[in-house]
Amino acid sequence: MGVPHTMSRMGDVLAGFHAAWEFDSDSVIIRYERGLRTPKLLSALGERRIPLAAIGRVTLAPGRRGTVVLHAEPRPGADPLMEAAAGQLKDACDPYRLVLPAERETLAEYYADELRDRLSDADAGPAERFLVDAPEVPLSFKAYDGKASFDGSTVRFRWFWTGASSAKWKAGDQRFAVSELTGVEWRSPEVFEGHLRLLRGDGTPTQADQDPATVVFGLGYGPVHESLPFAAAVLAAVRTRGPAAAVAASSPRRDPADIAERIRHLGELHRAGLVTDDEFSVKKAELLSEL
Secondary structure, three states, X not given: OOOOOOOOOOOEEEEOEOEEEEEOOOEEEEEEOOOOOOOHHHHHHOEEEEEHHHEEEEEEEEOOOXXXXXXXXXXXXXXXXXXXXXXXXXXXXXXXXXXXXXHHHHHHHHHHHHHHHHOOHHHOOOOOOOOOOOOOOOEEEEOOOEEEEEOOOEEEEEEOOOOOOHHHHHHOOEEEEHHHOOEEEEEOOOOOOOEEEEEOOXXXXXXXXXXXXXXXXXOOOOOHHHXXXXXXXXXXXXXXXXXXXXXXXXXXXXXXXXXXXXXXHHHHHHHOOOOOHHHHHHHHHHHHHOO
């Protein structure tokens, strides 16, 4: 395959392992493969358009086992996904890395040089706003102690009686309008004490399993390919929220069977001495009011 003479044409494509980059006049369109060998995060992302203005620098370096790696590093603050990840992604899951066979190094070097020529020195620093689109909503995932859902304006945590602490059960299921939040803290489920915490600027956060604004991942819960896009979407909404985001959606009516199960578990906490008589009465009344 010959080296193309110009990258100004739309549709020039550089294909590697797990992804292909299509070069447009003002952006790079990255399409990720779907398959058993593709990291789940990349498969979940599907396709992303990365404006050239979002790219800080481009590198080409030797990879493992006869490969080379083309890396378009995003500017700080340009991509909500990378901001939410906060440096916790493994190399294989980095959506800005394109791994190619070593025999395609010359071609990769050509595209790397073309990209460098198109980057503006004025845009090398942190971005003032997100330039890459956030994952589309609605989004949801199951954590160890609850289910998290986000519709674009409101985050909801619905606690699981099998995993949630008594503190979270006392607080009840949670809903947070984007306008209430100041940020998101995502701690990878692949490390100890992984969690997703909603930041509200109201003091020092409590321990994750006791904080009603936090869902705890735990082994096998809140996987990266589900929880990180969720965190990125919430973070983007917080940074770019408008008047519509300040209006919280009304709470749907609950399933009577779900309410009955929650009252049963509340009774267990009461009998175990973890909930006082007054707390039991108040919380039971709240649950019954939702029928």
